[in-house]
Amino acid sequence: AQSVTQLGSxxxxxxxxxxxxxxxxSSSVPPYLFWYVQYPNxxxxxxLKYTTGATLVKGINGFEAEFKKSETSFHLTxxxxxxxxxxxxxxxxSGVGNEKLTFGTGTRLTIxx
Amino acid sequence: xxxxxxxxxxxxxxxxxxxxxxxxxxxxxxxxYWYRQSLGQGPEFLIYFQGTGAxxxxxxxxxxxxxxxxxxxxxxxxxxxxxxxxxxxxxxxSSLRPTGELFFGEGSRLTVL
Numbered sequence: 001a002q003s004v005t006q007l008g009s010x011x012x013x014x015x016x017x018x019x020x021x022x023x024x025x026s027s028s029v030p031p032y033l034f035w036y037v038q039y040p041n042x043x044x045x046x047x048l049k050y051t052t053g054a055t056l057v058k059g060i061n062g063f064e065a066e067f068k069k070s071e072t073s074f075h076l077t078x079x080x081x082x083x084x085x086x087x088x089x090x091x092x093x094s095g096v097g098n099e100k101l102t103f104g105t106g107t108r109l110t111i112x113x
Numbered sequence: 114x115x116x117x118x119x120x121x122x123x124x125x126x127x128x129x130x131x132x133x134x135x136x137x138x139x140x141x142x143x144x145x146y147w148y149r150q151s152l153g154q155g156p157e158f159l160i161y162f163q164g165t166g167a168x169x170x171x172x173x174x175x176x177x178x179x180x181x182x183x184x185x186x187x188x189x190x191x192x193x194x195x196x197x198x199x200x201x202x203x204x205x206x207s208s209l210r211p212t213g214e215l216f217f218g219e220g221s222r223l224t225v226l
Contacts, residue, residue: 043217103155
């Protein structure tokens with residue numbers, strides 16, 4: 001079984017500041033890890049994913065995440081926040097060969113001008 | 114269409130009524146998923162189709178919920194004898210292949226009075 005925990009249901013950062021959204025996972029098998037973003041009135045959109053190989057994963061819109069097995073973490077970062085980054089972000093996990101995703105409860109990101 | 118289409122976008126019904134929610138996936142996508150997102154929660158897996166068959170229906174909460182995909186394209190999620198606890202946003206996603214990137218629709222918001 002897999003699960004993810006997102007620390008902080010709401011995060012606020014100033015425009016231009018570092019964005020850090022935290023995700024810890026639990027998995028009995030090697031995990032696939034994902035970050036999805038949901039803008040208001042839009043469907044979930046894949047930001048990035050980790051399957052195998054390089055542990056630092058780069059995604060769209062300048063976001064990246066690092067898979068740290070020793071810490072069971074997959075935190076999402078962006079060096080400089082933009083107003084357009086305001087949205088809800090979901091971390092998700094699946095096992096290798098398991099098509100269904102288990103999502104976290106989400107983190108709502110607010111950007112302060 | 115270019116993306117995953119879900120209808121209706123909003124459905125209000127009375128307790129005990131029957132409801133159908135429709136998903137039209139991206140053309141050519143063989144895998145189709147239904148998720149349910151309750152207020153303040155992340156999406157929760159319901160069922161996964163590969164082609165016409167339900168490959169994994171372990172997320173369906175009880176026998177009031179049923180889904181079909183008779184021709185391997187459009188899918189319908191059917192809920193019998195609706196209860197107030199069924200109120201949620203029902204999300205559909207499709208992918209070109211299993212474990213490929215999921216493309217989500219905007220969801221169908223179901224409210225049971």
